[in-house]
Amino acid sequence: MTRPVIGITTYVEPARFTVWDLPVALLPYMYVEKIVQAGGQPVLLPPAGDPALVVGRLDGLVLAGGGDVDPARYAQAPHERTGYVREFRDAAEFALLAAALEAGLPFLGVCRGLQVLNVLLGGSLHQHLPDVVGHTGHAPEPGAFGHLPVTPVPGSRLAKALGTDAVTVPHYHHQAIDRLAPGLAVTATAADGTIEAVELDGGGFAAAVQWHPEAGDGVALFEALTAAC
Numbered sequence: 001m002t003r004p005v006i007g008i009t010t011y012v013e014p015a016r017f018t019v020w021d022l023p024v025a026l027l028p029y030m031y032v033e034k035i036v037q038a039g040g041q042p043v044l045l046p047p048a049g050d051p052a053l054v055v056g057r058l059d060g061l062v063l064a065g066g067g068d069v070d071p072a073r074y075a076q077a078p079h080e081r082t083g084y085v086r087e088f089r090d091a092a093e094f095a096l097l098a099a100a101l102e103a104g105l106p107f108l109g110v111c112r113g114l115q116v117l118n119v120l121l122g123g124s125l126h127q128h129l130p131d132v133v134g135h136t137g138h139a140p141e142p143g144a145f146g147h148l149p150v151t152p153v154p155g156s157r158l159a160k161a162l163g164t165d166a167v168t169v170p171h172y173h174h175q176a177i178d179r180l181a182p183g184l185a186v187t188a189t190a191a192d193g194t195i196e197a198v199e200l201d202g203g204g205f206a207a208a209v210q211w212h213p214e215a216g217d218g219v220a221l222f223e224a225l226t227a228a229c
Helices: 029-037 051-057 087-103 112-120 157-162 220-228
Strands: 005-009 011-017 020-026 041-045 060-063 107-110 146-152 167-171 184-190 195-200 206-209
Touching (some): 005 029, 005 051, 005 087, 011 087, 029 220, 051 087, 060 087, 060 220, 087 107, 107 112, 157 184, 157 206, 206 220
Parallel strands (some): 005 041, 005 060, 060 107
Antiparallel strands (some): 011 020
16 A cells, blocks of 8 residues: 655754754654554655645655744744744744645644644744643643643534544643634643644644654544545
């Protein structure tokens, strides 16, 4: 059986490997493994050139996690804790996602990917979630996932994919949706009220989660994406 080709966006950051210390287009390998386990063929998409031009060659798209979206894109000044803004990545991914949505390409956003989707469609973000919820459970310490339960909305694509009423998942985010964009529906929340998943109204598969399914045990969301492809 032919594997659907699924593009995954990448970071560009300084990295050390073997004898080298260079800027690198990189991605946690967990994304690659989950796509392969789900039956897809991963292709990495660096934020260079014009990634939107490859939409017609893809069967699906994953917008991966990463640094914060430039708050100027939702008309706010930066919070003191907003960081790792990469304007070149914002430019590439906003154009890529706009082209993917216009083409009806099956899409899964992860963490930053959910935030890009919401801002692209006219929403805004809480720039530092602990200021809102009063705790740091969504990102307990640098380089360590928090593990909090989320509750899917019955009947949503997410609920059908997960097949459960509530699930504990790995979180690593200090931002989240504030104003929900027009055309998006909330499909999961945390106990503190944080929006943890959304999907695009209407047909097709266009969904995003605030947590990190690539770091979890199952592949249900990636299988749902692959099936849609």
